[in-house]
Amino acid sequence: MDYIRNHWYVAGFASEFGEAFTTATILEEDIVLYRIADGSVVAFEDRCPHRALPLSMGKRIGDQLQCGYHGLTFGTDGQCVRVPGQRSVPPQAWVRKYPTHERHGIVWIWMGAAEAADTDLVFDMPELDHPAWGVTQGEALEFESNYLNVADNLCDPAHVSFVHPTTLGSPASEDVPIRARRKGRVIEISRWIRNNAPIGFFQAHGGFSGNVDRWHYYYLHAPCIAVIDFGSADTTLALPEERRGEGIQIYALHFMTPVNATRTIDRWMHLRNTAVDDPAAGQKISDLLRVAFAEDKAILEAVQRKELQPRDRPPVRVAIDAGANHYRRVVDEMLAAERVQAAAE
């Protein structure tokens, strides 16, 4: 499978990394990660250049990494500093080092050329550090489905009525059209369902006594990050789009890490503008999302299995695919740009 390489992917939540080795497979590359003495997380190709043993089967010598087969030892720049049994170290004895960066409780890894790793490009969202928002970290959810399928689902309000009828959606929204547009590498999909009963979650926790206006705004940052703004407001307020923050607003964030052509890890978290200091409120939202994401998982894995079978005619495309159509086009453009760049080098 082709992947966009010049991109900051999520290696893991910061809490997943410590002194011991952590391993990850990202874009089909096996990686070993650990925190060194200065607190930063280093990431290396998980393969000794000598006999190919995963370096994660070795041990740390201070900040250095020693292979468990013959003791070749690598410094924090990836260069070999010791080959037992000989005095000199061959210059080609090095392991690839991946740039990393920690922000918002997440460790990011740059999978492209190291010299292009600009930390200004790491995903940022000021609300994650703002006292007006309550932030709750979710989990690393593994899908046996590739990142394109997972991303399609994250710019797709239309599935909510059918896949999540008891949690995030309701039949009332089945035929509400979507609005889709693209801004650079961000696909924005939205729709409003006005003057309707609140959905499952907001019924229980929104404190609404009557009908609500509710919205979905999906911001899919190609290739692998989705920010989903959904909320509800008393319908009598008749809030316009730009003032929806006066209602109850939740952001669900999804950080997809492509493992290989049929597997994706989706690390999720969420923010809320209500009960910001109440961890129990965060847990309630997590519980809701956990149910919904399990519903997505069943669908996306079945879709992946079917995609691996031969098909005799092209898929039918319909209006609700507008977001996915934009997304696939952006990804294709990014892949093409990387191919052009690679050919030029």
Added chain:
Amino acid sequence: MDYIRNHWYVAGFASEFGEAFTTATILEEDIVLYRIADGSVVAFEDRCPHRALPLSMGKRIGDQLQCGYHGLTFGTDGQCVRVPGQRSVPPQAWVRKYPTHERHGIVWIWMGAAEAADTDLVFDMPELDHPAWGVTQGEALEFESNYLNVADNLCDPAHVSFVHPTTLGSPASEDVPIRARRKGRVIEISRWIRNNAPIGFFQAHGGFSGNVDRWHYYYLHAPCIAVIDFGSADTTLALPEERRGEGIQIYALHFMTPVNATRTIDRWMHLRNTAVDDPAAGQKISDLLRVAFAEDKAILEAVQRKELQPRDRPPVRVAIDAGANHYRRVVDEMLAAERVQAAAE
């Protein structure tokens, strides 16, 4: 693997189908089946033409089938009748519908061009509805072996002495030659073992006090149905072939459904001309056959595993292969005829 498509295959015993969705894989095609309000079983390609989700993961809306991902809904003719989020339905939004027919407690499915599905071609056997015969339905037995190997075994009296020495055969038959002939698409193999002790089953339930004449008649209807007539009669009667119905006669029926290149489902049932109103007698025969078919299963699955390995010389053919030779030739002719027809269209 190549399959004969213009053929009525068994989708299942009638009892396997109801209001809920049933799924089956036949000739490598995933199919969803259910009974509609008029009592008939409908069968569709188990894949939404939109995003490929198996339609069996959706739900029924009356007799219609609604996809569980985005709610596309299909009528009983396979044509899409609703696409949520838009008014019109694109004409290419349809799923393949397979003709079905129910007869003798079996649901048959036509895997070829729908316009060629002639219900006169559905397998018929008048004894199945005749009061002189007791009918007992067996089970769906899954073989990890392709249908050609399973069929070979169903026109092969010679294996009985070695694979089923304690149930269906005995060493006395080891060297009795077989008679093989072909009538159109039916291969008929037979042999008689005269004046010998009854085999396991007939010893226990035949009520014979002395030796018997016993017979096997295998009628293999290419590609996938076998009717096996076996029985015993008191040897002093010296019954000729055409009067063997005066002895104790059992028909074992096998309906093979090819799943893929290494898997076959064999649904079996049997008829008897004795104790026709005694279900316990039917169960005794089922018990006997269940033991024997487990013996076949071990053999046929091992043969399949070996066939998947490379071999350095052609198989040796011997006289007892006459039935299988006829069968393979008929299948090759049928496949060739379908290729010719496909090329002409």
Added chain:
Amino acid sequence: MDYIRNHWYVAGFASEFGEAFTTATILEEDIVLYRIADGSVVAFEDRCPHRALPLSMGKRIGDQLQCGYHGLTFGTDGQCVRVPGQRSVPPQAWVRKYPTHERHGIVWIWMGAAEAADTDLVFDMPELDHPAWGVTQGEALEFESNYLNVADNLCDPAHVSFVHPTTLGSPASEDVPIRARRKGRVIEISRWIRNNAPIGFFQAHGGFSGNVDRWHYYYLHAPCIAVIDFGSADTTLALPEERRGEGIQIYALHFMTPVNATRTIDRWMHLRNTAVDDPAAGQKISDLLRVAFAEDKAILEAVQRKELQPRDRPPVRVAIDAGANHYRRVVDEMLAAERVQAAAE
């Protein structure tokens, strides 16, 4: 994978064979073995030439082997002697017979052309039958790694310090250089660690009160047999190489049987020149080796998994690879010689 065929491989310890069928896969060939009346072990291709059923699913008729599907029966020369249902036996009805030879409690099998099977070429080691040595048979250890990787590890003293730091090695030996040379098809690697504390095993069972000189001599007989001489002597004796037999000396023997491109069975045993009549001493050594070999297994299986992945640059080679470099060259020469011979025939 390419294998050297004209070679005596180990089919198993003699104790693994009896009247019942034993099966083995060697060089990707399935083989059935059993002891006939004269006490010898016969070995045949485990596939009936008729319908390919493994002959090991059949039964013995005296020394003959009867297929479990249709009763074809094969004599001890592999030629078919009976085809039920017909009088004559087609001449092409035979199974390949592999030459075997039993020596030192091991059954050897020749995988090449039968006429080239010279029993003088079977591995011999006089100490195995000499009263000055205590012999203990080990186990059949299965590695999910090919024989080349396993063999590399058996001419590699350098890994001992890192893979077996608590059993067979110690950090003291990490930088001691190795001596490597090739004598025909035998690669000999050695090193001495002088005047150092005894390693785990010799600490416990050597009875040493002070420092020792310890040695490793690896004799790797390409392609598949390793004899490893390791021992310790009181350092005050200052034993020269040729008198090391005056110290405590252990031979570990490894007989590798290549199963396929990713699997090897390593049958091991060992000899000692101390406590030769004490089985408990042999068991202690076995216990030690069992721990060490489990450490090797983890490493070699991980290396195999990584080798199956694509790699973007050639492996780095270092000084301690001298033994493996020699070994791989000998194997390549042997394979090339067999190709030349095959082309000439």
